[in-house]
Amino acid sequence: MTRQQLFEQIKEKESFLCVGLDTDIKKIPKHLLDAEDPIFEFNKKIIDATKEYAVAYKPNTAFYEAHGAKGWESLQKTLEYIPKDIFTIADAKRADIGNTSSMYARAFFENMDFDSVTVAPYMGSDSVKPFLEFDRKWVILLAATSNPGGLDFQDVIVSSDGEKLYERVIRKSAEWGNANNIMYVVGATRPEALIGIRRLVPEHFLLIPGVGAQGGDLKAVCKYGMNKHCGLLVNSSRGIIYSDSTEKFAEAAGKEAHKIQVEMAEILQRL
Numbered sequence: 001m002t003r004q005q006l007f008e009q010i011k012e013k014e015s016f017l018c019v020g021l022d023t024d025i026k027k028i029p030k031h032l033l034d035a036e037d038p039i040f041e042f043n044k045k046i047i048d049a050t051k052e053y054a055v056a057y058k059p060n061t062a063f064y065e066a067h068g069a070k071g072w073e074s075l076q077k078t079l080e081y082i083p084k085d086i087f088t089i090a091d092a093k094r095a096d097i098g099n100t101s102s103m104y105a106r107a108f109f110e111n112m113d114f115d116s117v118t119v120a121p122y123m124g125s126d127s128v129k130p131f132l133e134f135d136r137k138w139v140i141l142l143a144a145t146s147n148p149g150g151l152d153f154q155d156v157i158v159s160s161d162g163e164k165l166y167e168r169v170i171r172k173s174a175e176w177g178n179a180n181n182i183m184y185v186v187g188a189t190r191p192e193a194l195i196g197i198r199r200l201v202p203e204h205f206l207l208i209p210g211v212g213a214q215g216g217d218l219k220a221v222c223k224y225g226m227n228k229h230c231g232l233l234v235n236s237s238r239g240i241i242y243s244d245s246t247e248k249f250a251e252a253a254g255k256e257a258h259k260i261q262v263e264m265a266e267i268l269q270r271l
C-alpha cells in the first residue's frame, strides 16, 4: 500500500486507528475454545466488529509463533481475512545480517503478503536495507519504544550536541529509504519525544503503540506527533480486543474501537 492510499483511508474513515491482534488463547472467551482454530475465530469476529473504524491491523507474531505451525496458519488465515484496503503490520521485530534479513523480508512480504513489518535497528544498515527492496512494502523501525526498559539504551546521549541514540537511529536510517517506505515506532507513553522526532522526520508516518492498556494519551500524541497528512497510526491491542470476555466480546471491541475513532475524527477535523 502507498502512503497516499493510506492517507485516503484515514480521510475516508476519519480514523488512524490500528487494532492490535495480540490474541492470547488464555484470554479469549471460553465458548470459542471448541472451534477448530479458536485464535482465528476470535480474530474474525474482532475484525468484523472493528473494520469500519480501523485503518490498520497489527498482529503481533509472538502470539502466533507460540503455537508453532498451527499458530502460523492462524496468522495466515487472519491476514487473508483482513479487507484488502486495510494496512497490515506484521509485528515481528526482525533484522539480522543481510542475507538473513532478506529471508525474513521474503517471509513477511512474499510468502505472507503483509504491507509492513516491524524491524529492530540494532544491527544497522545492512540488516534493514533488505526489507526496503520490496515495492509498496514498509519497514517500521523501532525508535523510542513504549516500555520502561526502552530508556536503558534508546535515550543514551551519543554525541557532544546531545543527540540521543533513538534520534541517531532515525536520522541515519532516514537516509536508507524515505517517507514512502519507512515508518518509526514511538511509544504513546512518551509523547515529549515526538517534538524532536518531528523535527527529524516531518513527513514520515509514525506507529504509536501504548494507548489503552499501557496508559498513553491520544491527545498528547496528536498534539506533538501529527503532521498535515496525519502521519500517525495509533495502536491499541488489549484495550480493544479484551474489553469484554463474554459472548458479547466482539460487540464490546467494536464499541471501544468506535469510541477511539470518534475521538480521532474530532482531532482530524482540526488538520
Ligand SMILES: O=C(O)c1cc(=O)[nH]c(=O)n1[C@@H]1O[C@H](COP(=O)(O)O)[C@@H](O)[C@H]1O
Binding pocket: 020, 022, 060, 091, 118, 144, 145, 146, 147, 185, 186, 187, 209, 210, 211, 212, 213, 214, 235, 236, 237, 238, 239
Ligand atoms: O512495535 C510495537 O508495536 C510496539 C512497540 C512499542 O514500543 N511498544 C509496544 O507496546 N509495541 C507493541 O504494541 C502492542 C501494544 O499492546 P497493548 O499494550 O495491549 O495495546 C504490543 O503488540 C506490543 O508488542
